[in-house]
Structures are given as structure tokens and as C-alpha cells.
Amino acid sequence: MKRQCGKPAASEIKLLSVLGRHYACNVKTARWAELDGKTWHRLARLREAPENVPGLAAVLEARPDSPKREESLAPKNLILQVSHACNLRCRYCSADFGRYGGRFRSMTARTAARAIDFLFESSDAADLAVTYFGGEPLLNLEAVLSSARHALGRAQKERKSVSLHLVTNGVGLLPQTLMRLDELGFSLTVSMDGQKGCHDRCRPFPDGRGSHGTIARQLEIAGRMPIGRRVTVRGTFTRESATFFPNVRYLVRRRFSNNIAYEPVFLPTSDPLALRWRDLPDIREAYRELARLYVDQWRNGNPFCLWDFDDAIVQLVRARPRRSRCGAGVATVAVTAEGDLYACHMSTGMDQARLGNLEGGLDEKRRRPWVERYRNGREGCANCWLRALCGGGCNTHAILYNKGLGRPYRLECRLIEHRYRLALWMLSEVPGLREAVSDRAESAGSDRGHLLTPLWACRDHAADRSEKGKTAESRPVNERVS
Ligand code: SF4
Ligand code: SF4
Incomplete structure (x- = not known):
């Protein structure tokens, strides 16, 4: 029988079973449906054709696209590396304590202002984002504040919006600094790996003392200020902490913030802290425990956001193919203290990722492979069932482990896949989870607004609305099919 146009072929449907629940995903359209056990058995075990399941094809069809606009390839997210120095000596630091293979140095306020001008002059987007990064950006606070004021001033004059974000190790978050950042509307990502022992083993000061006590104190102070609602606590797990669940549970219980990110380290395979394939079972189990905790907390009215899952949740609710997870080299560009442009902060110092400088602007010849990868996806993703949802993994990891943009890092893929299943x-x-993120999913483009954008925006928004007696609008994207 000839397949009707729009109906997915069996080869386009991925059937999954996760912790006793069953799903069908269309690998092309990013649409999915939950199935009852009997239907799943007919499709997966008896190999029945999907079109024999009433209603399934319609659920898995592509959503009608909103009217097409010419897609802009101009940057809209700028990462400013204002300080190539750091006041910690983390054992897993992939930034060479901020130096990225060079020397310790800082960006001048003038270069920072020029970088802001570069963003406004090269972007046609109405919503821009600036992320301050390092090393440790608070070591160059005056350049952060003066360029942030400059960005806000230009945005007001040009009727644009600009969101400001700062990624810090937390050591320099003194009350006075928090107030100054708060006045400008900054959101923060603060590094904290969890329990004291684990954190202090990996994140010492240069004299060897652990930094946990200092950072916990600063986070508690931040939590009592308005900016506390805009803080994400971010941890890193390594080979030594592959059973990381107790660390995230600690962060949830300490309530430094309801916005948490807990991400794997990616280091050269020779590094003693780099993850290995044999760590996968521990990591998978830690994610499973975390998913159960996440569900329990939401059910008990004590929800928290976890970036690692939330990214997948938003994409599943959005249910439209996406091009890239972060837009590196296209929507996102990083600037070093010298004014060199890189695809993102993580790729600083990598020749393939050097895309020009503030003097001459973006070098379109060097940028071409990044644009092509953005437009056409990654060759190595062609057969993956997640290719429409995932955005193709990290470009810097592809270069680091596979020497080019064509093939993703397979160990990272296994983690991505596990998180999507959960x-x-x-x-x-x-x-109510789908409804809570549906606003955000509708507005999410093919890449994130800026680095580590947490879901607090949409969830606070959802909470605010229900407080005012309005229920969040429900847009059922995917349905249960039986
Ligand atoms: S705080 Fe960041 S830049 Fe500084 S040593 Fe630790 S990982 Fe490296
Ligand atoms: S990066 Fe990995 S998980 Fe993502 S689509 Fe590509 S192959 Fe699949």
C-alpha cells in the first residue's frame, strides 16, 4: 500500500520504553506521543505499521509552521571574556584558569564597550543578550558594569531589549557587588558542586583551601536579595563524582536557588578527571534518581528547575526541529580581552573557532563551516533518532574529540539521549509541567537566549499568573494515543 503524504513510515518512528511508560517519536518532525502498553507492544514487538494505530499519524505529523521569516545569521548573544584570570584553581578547569593557553590579563573597559557596539551594529534582532564570562569576570567588575550600562543605554535608544547575565565562581559576590548587579537587572550563574567534601576537592583557592564555605555564604546573602530569584546554581560532575545524585539533592535541599544546573565535565581523555565510557552506568543511575526527585518535588508543590532536564523538556513541548543547542558561531559569539572573536567561550584559543576580531568584524570565510553546520546539521547525527530535537550536541566537544564539526562526541550523545528519555x-x-513550560517552548527559537538561561523565567511567570487566579494556557502539543 502506498503511504499517504505526511504519514510517517515505520522507519521514521522511534519506539521507546522508559520506566514503565511507552512512547513513539517521529524522528523527522520532533513530535511524539505516549502509547498504552498494548499499542506499544503491537508496534514494537509485532511490528505493526504505525498507520494501523488510529490517531497516531496525526499526532506525529509536523506542526504547521508560522509564516516564514528570512532567518537571520547575525549574532544576538555576546559572551564577553572580561577577565582572563581567576581567584580559584579548580582541578577540572578547562579554561586554564581563564588564560586559555595565554597569560593572565583583563579586558579594558574600552574594548568591552567596543564589543557591545559590535553586537548592536551587527545584529538585526530586537532581543539581545550579553553574558559576562572569564576566568572570573568579577575580577574586572568595573568593565562589567560600565559596558552593561552602555548596553542598556544603547538598547533604550534603539528600542531593543538586552538581557545581562554573569557566570561567576561566587567568591567575589559581596553584598555591595550584588546590589550593583541587581540595579542593572543581571541574572547570575554561580558555581557550586554540592556537598562540602566534593566541592572543596575540586574547587580550591590558590593556597589549597576549599571555597565551599565562602560561596555558600555569598549564595545565602544573594538569596535574601531581589537578585536571588535570578540566580542559577551550577555544579559540575567528573569521573570522581559520577554518582552525583547526592550532590544535586544537597543543592535542592539547601535552597540556595530553585534554579540548578548540574553538568558533566568534558576534558581531554588523558585527564584523570575526564569521564570514561565505564562511568556511564553510574551517571545513568544518578540521572534516574534525579528524575524521580524532580517528579516528587513537583508533585509535592516544591518544584525546582534543573537545566539538564529542562532543556529537553522545553524541546519536547516545543516539538519542532531545532538547528542548534547554543547557536555557537552564528547566533552566539565570544570576545576575548584582545578583541578576538570566537564561536563561543569554550572554544577560545581553538584555531577552527576563531572567527575574526572587533577591528575587522566577523571573517565570513572562517565562519562558513559554522553557518553550514547550523543550516544543514551535523553529518554524524544523520541516523540518530534525536536529530530533530537535540540540535547536534556541542561544537567545541566535536572539535576537541573528533577534530571537526562533522561528528559529535558519542559519550556526550549517550548522556543527551538518556536525559531526553527521562x-x-x-x-x-x-x-501541569507541559503547561508550565509551554509559553517558553512557544517562544524558544532554534537556540537558547543566552548561556545557561534557566527556566525560572517561564516558571515564575506561570506561578505569578496562577497566583493572580489565572490558569496557564494549555497548548497540548503531544497527546496520549491508545
Ligand atoms: S572558577 Fe572557572 S575559570 Fe576559575 S579555576 Fe574554576 S573553572 Fe577555572
Ligand atoms: S549530537 Fe548525538 S544525540 Fe544529538 S542528534 Fe547528534 S548524534 Fe544524536
Whole structure:
């Protein structure tokens, strides 16, 4: 029988079973449906054709696209590396304590202002984002504040919006500094790996003392200020902390913030802290425990956001193919203290990722492979069932482990896949989760607004609305099919 136009072929459907629940995903359209056990068995075990399941093809069809606009390839997210120095000596630091293979140095306020001008002059987007990064950006606070004021001033004059974000190790977050950042509307990502022992082993001061006590104190102070609602606490796990669940549970219980990110380290394979394939079972189990905690907390009215799952949850609710997870080299560009342009902060110092400088602007010849990768996807993703949802993994990791943009890092892929599976299960288990993220999913483009943007924006928004007696609008994107 000839397949009707728009109906997915069996080869386009990925069937999954996650913690007792069953799903069908269309690998081309990013649409998915939950199935009952009997239907799943017919499709997966008896190999029945999907078109024999009433309603399934319609759910898995592509959503009608909103009217097409010419897609802009201009940058809209700028990462400013204002300080190539750091006041910590983390054992897993991939930034060479901010030096990226060079020497310790800082960006001048003049270069920072020029970088802001570069963003406004090269971008046609109405919503821009600036992320301050390092090393440790608070070591160059005056350049941060003066360029942030400059960005806000230009935005006001040009009727644009600019969001300001700062990624810090937290050591310099004194009350006075927090107030100054708060006045300008900054959101923050602060590094904290969890329990004292684990954090202090990996994140010492140069004299060897652990930094946990200092950072916990600063986070508690921040939590009592308005800026506390805009803080994400970010941890890193390594080979030594592959069973990382107790560390995230600690962060949840300490309530430094309801916005948490807990991400794997990616280091050269020779590094003693680099993750290995044999760590996968521990990591998978840690994610499973975390997913159960996430579900319990949401059900008990004590929800927290976890970036690692939330990214997948938003994409599953959005249910449209996306091009890239972060837009590196296209929507996102990083600037070093010298004014060199790189695809993102993580790729600083990599020749393939050097895309020009503030003097001459973006070098379109060097940028071409990044644009092509953005437009056409990654060759190495062609057969993956997640290719429409995932955005193709990290470009810097592809270069670091596979020497080019063509092939993703397979160990990272296994983690991404595991998180997507659990995110499907979480969407089924948590009543109201889909509605809570649907606003954000509708507005999410093919890449994130800026680095580590947490879901607090949409969830606070959802909470605010229900406080005012309005229910969040529900847009059922994917349905249960039986
Ligand atoms: S705080 Fe960041 S830049 Fe500084 S040593 Fe630690 S990982 Fe490296
Ligand atoms: S990066 Fe990995 S998980 Fe993502 S689409 Fe490509 S192959 Fe799949």
C-alpha cells in the first residue's frame, strides 16, 4: 500500500520504553506521543505499521509552521571574556584558569564597550543578550558594569531589549557587588558542586583551601536579595563524582536557588578527571534518581528547575526541529580581552573557532563551516533518532574529540539521549509541567537566549499568573494515543 503524504513510515518512528511508560517519536518532525502498553507492544514487538494505530499519524505529523521569516545569521548573544584570570584553581578547569593557553590579563573597559557596539551594529534582532564570562569576570567588575550600562543605554535608544547575565565562581559576590548587579537587572550563574567534601576537592583557592564555605555564604546573602530569584546554581560532575545524585539533592535541599544546573565535565581523555565510557552506568543511575526527585518535588508543590532536564523538556513541548543547542558561531559569539572573536567561550584559543576580531568584524570565510553546520546539521547525527530535537550536541566537544564539526562526541550523545528519555517520562508523570513550560517552548527559537538561561523565567511567570487566579494556557502539543 502506498503511504499517504505526511504519514510517517515505520522507519521514521522511534519506539521507546522508559520506566514503565511507552512512547513513539517521529524522528523527522520532533513530535511524539505516549502509547498504552498494548499499542506499544503491537508496534514494537509485532511490528505493526504505525498507520494501523488510529490517531497516531496525526499526532506525529509536523506542526504547521508560522509564516516564514528570512532567518537571520547575525549574532544576538555576546559572551564577553572580561577577565582572563581567576581567584580559584579548580582541578577540572578547562579554561586554564581563564588564560586559555595565554597569560593572565583583563579586558579594558574600552574594548568591552567596543564589543557591545559590535553586537548592536551587527545584529538585526530586537532581543539581545550579553553574558559576562572569564576566568572570573568579577575580577574586572568595573568593565562589567560600565559596558552593561552602555548596553542598556544603547538598547533604550534603539528600542531593543538586552538581557545581562554573569557566570561567576561566587567568591567575589559581596553584598555591595550584588546590589550593583541587581540595579542593572543581571541574572547570575554561580558555581557550586554540592556537598562540602566534593566541592572543596575540586574547587580550591590558590593556597589549597576549599571555597565551599565562602560561596555558600555569598549564595545565602544573594538569596535574601531581589537578585536571588535570578540566580542559577551550577555544579559540575567528573569521573570522581559520577554518582552525583547526592550532590544535586544537597543543592535542592539547601535552597540556595530553585534554579540548578548540574553538568558533566568534558576534558581531554588523558585527564584523570575526564569521564570514561565505564562511568556511564553510574551517571545513568544518578540521572534516574534525579528524575524521580524532580517528579516528587513537583508533585509535592516544591518544584525546582534543573537545566539538564529542562532543556529537553522545553524541546519536547516545543516539538519542532531545532538547528542548534547554543547557536555557537552564528547566533552566539565570544570576545576575548584582545578583541578576538570566537564561536563561543569554550572554544577560545581553538584555531577552527576563531572567527575574526572587533577591528575587522566577523571573517565570513572562517565562519562558513559554522553557518553550514547550523543550516544543514551535523553529518554524524544523520541516523540518530534525536536529530530533530537535540540540535547536534556541542561544537567545541566535536572539535576537541573528533577534530571537526562533522561528528559529535558519542559519550556526550549517550548522556543527551538518556536525559531526553527521562524528560519524556517526567512530562508524563508531572501534572501541569507541559503547561508550565509551554509559553517558553512557544517562544524558544532554534537556540537558547543566552548561556545557561534557566527556566525560572517561564516558571515564575506561570506561578505569578496562577497566583493572580489565572490558569496557564494549555497548548497540548503531544497527546496520549491508545
Ligand atoms: S572558577 Fe572557572 S575559570 Fe576559575 S579555576 Fe574554576 S573553572 Fe577555572
Ligand atoms: S549530537 Fe548525538 S544525540 Fe544529538 S542528534 Fe547528534 S548524534 Fe544524536
